[in-house]
Amino acid sequence: MLGNGKRDAASAGSRAVQVAFLVGLLLLWYVATNYWGVSHLLLPEPVQVFWQFVDIIKTGEYIDDLKVTLGELATAFAVSCTTGVTLGYLISRSQYLIRVFEPLFAGIYAIPIILFLPLYVLMFGLGPMSKVALGTTISFFPIVLSTIAGFGYVERTYIVSARSMGASEYQLFRYVLLPAALPVILTGMRMGFTVALLSIIGSETIASLAGLGHRIVHLAEGMDMARMFAYIAFVVAIAAILNTVVSSLEAGGRRR
């Protein structure tokens, strides 16, 4: 809002340094593999990786794996958002329930839920279901916790003054509770999305039949290093795009 020009200039400056850093890293990679004799089995040559990347995009080979991974992610995120927001809202309606469940969920959130993966594989098999279950479990906690925080700690005067002006239950929810809670809930959803993405791709590399994580491990086991690196780059790009989209959705929601 204030001093936009100055801040834009400052962010353009730091953006330039970030780009220079990445270019330097690529350059170092090129020199190390072409002139310093680093084994191409450990670190493939960047130009080769680039052509593999182009090939992956051109042939559309990635599409099946991408569909699997995004399908798992979308299902897990949809389930955790629905259950997390609903449960969080219900819990936030009672001080007693908040006292019981908030510390409980916060405690569970702190343990490494990835440990449940072997259990989920036993229960749901190697297919997408076990990834969906893990992604749901992991992203449920930040979402439910932020929903409780968002709805449970609304400034009391807002509620009292709305009631004194005659707000109905619906109006109180629509015009007071929801706008007060939304920024907090959206932050929880963004965190939930990030951990769901991480855990789903991560678990695909551990035990799976398909998906981007599965493909990367498959290529590594076949010693196809250049193509594996190209896939890693592809996943990084997908993750960056998804996180940017989610962050801008969050920022858009906050403004309202």
Next chain:
Amino acid sequence: MTGEVAIRVRDVSHHFGEEDDARHVRALLDTSIDVARGELLCLIGPSGCGKSTLLNVVGGLLEPTTGTVEVAGKPVRGPMPADIAYVFQENALFPWNTVFENVMLGMLFQGVPKAERDDRARRSLEAVGLAEFSDHYPAQLSGGMRQRAALARALSLETGILLMDEPFGALDEQTRMILGEDLSVLLSRTDKAIVFVTHSLGEAVFLADRVAVFSARPGTIKQVISVDEPHPRNPEFVTSAKFTALRNQLYSLLHDEIRKAMSESAMRGGAGHRGSVAGDSA
């Protein structure tokens, strides 16, 4: 300034907590008072004397343990948005809405027909001098301007009664003074019945037609003092002998009560000042 009775309070007592609970507090005891249309009544007293409790009972935000409150001839059994508007100490504007939207929302809650809202919002914002700040968010305004906006929202509801709970309590002395003067001008144009809770002796004398002085816990009205001076009151009133005399009278009445309240809470086991502050917010 005598007209028909707008607020009738009869033998109202209010207790917090159960009778045998250690935290049981008799906040208000057998209090009776009438407020006429067009009259501004200030409630003043030591912390924890029940003045905010009385205000909330009148507003229907608290149910009295015993006694009755009538507003516009109807018994109060909950918020009465058609008859009563509130101005709180702070944080009553919704930060996610602009000043204009805040005013509009109050009327939406109250049930004002859509066609009227826009016009009434503009008029009330003009009345408090905030017309140019309609599209600002509360965070972009000073504390004094936020309270003006809260007042505009209350005025737009066009209720017969306005309850103000230390509306200028969080503001600095100068801002308070200016807002007090502006409020006095605004009041001279309406025939609202207003109940105004304050800690400030000067504010009470400057604004009120009558000042009700509360005694310490259990709180009740100890004495009512009339300030016979027409609204709008100009700043010179503050320097007049009449103002000083009334202020001194209030001071001596209050001084005893505050001493009593302090020594009482000190005897109640060292909770001392903190106890009385907590009691006041209740």
